[in-house]
Amino acid sequence: MSLSEFNLEPIAEIVGIGIGKAAEVLNTMLNSHVRLTAPSLELVRPEDLEGALFLRGVEKLSAVEMGFSGDFEGSAELVFASADAGKLVDCITNDIPMPDGDLDSIRAGTLCEVGNIVINALLGNIVNVLHSELTYTVPLYTEGSLANVLRVVRDGAELIIVVRARFEVENFSIDGDLLIFLSLSTFARLETAIRRFVDG
Amino acid sequence: MAKLLVVDDSPTSRAIVTRLLGDKHKAIPSGDGETALALLASESFDAVLLDLLMPGMDGPTVLREIVVRHPGLPVIVITADIQETTRARVMGLGAAAVVNKPLRQDNLLAGIDAVLGKLP
Secondary structure (H helix, E strand, O other): OOHHHOOOHHHHHHHHHHHHHHHHHHHHHHOOOOEEEEEEEEEEOHHHHHHHOOOOOOOOEEEEEEEEEEOOOEEEEEEEEHHHHHHHHHHHHOOOOOOOOOHHHHHHHHHHHHHHHHHHHHHHHHHHHHOOOEEEOOOEEEEEOHHHHHHHHHOOOOEEEEEEEEEEEOOEEEEEEEEEEEOHHHHHHHHHHHHHHHHO | OOEEEEEOOOHHHHHHHHHHHOOOOEEEEEOOHHHHHHHHHHOOOOEEEEEOOOOOOOHHHHHHHHHHHOOOOOEEEEEOOOOHHHHHHHHHHOOOEEEEOOOOHHHHHHHHHHHHHOOO
16 A cells, blocks of 8 residues: 555644644743644655655754554654754753763753653643553663664664654754654554544 | 652653752652662651653552552652553552643642642
């Protein structure tokens, strides 16, 4: 089946609600108004993933990945340019007395927490709407080239829902890609569940 | 001022909770479930703030252990997991309340006050 035969509109509708929630949680985390602009959604195969990303061409990336199982299995990854990730960390930690530790581990820990909260906001809203249930793995932080950060999750996935989102915070904007890696059969189950929900 | 055990593997999260509690409550941080249970065996606390998703002993396991070993000690689950099923499950395991991340000071303090206010 060609990917263009899938009707992504119902999925985009449900994902849009989750992305709105993700903006809301970032708003709370950063204590600053976060505006979400022009999110777009695309369904791609693993071999076409790099070309579909907002962040293609960015040399150094920061990513947080969480696996999930239950009614749907797969993994989700939140990817930022490392420079933007640094701005996020500074925003979140600037008035918090952080424990002693090397800056890299504080940065990784903070971004893991951001990824945990944003991915939970996105997926949690979807499964709440669908009356489904997921169990998550502990978030994993990776940093490096696109190939590096995607390698963690792309193996075994047959389809990827790519959500391109731009979060505009007060004095800077952050482009990010939110990726949901699924098998074909899981995607089909998710699509059916969403269509049933939308059709009532 | 209540003495609260804050159990979360994320140093950032522990630092945020500690900052939000401010001078209102005393936070004793713990980075994992095993350490938390050891602390509970040797010190007395008014309540536990417990993350769910942790490596090693996870939050639900820690919660079960606390309910068995320290009946009556209130456990407030603090989690990014916003699923209704998760909330129902941890309340079923014996949690006193669930507060979702990202934390806001008003929500966190209200949750703690509500739980501590219910104590005999």
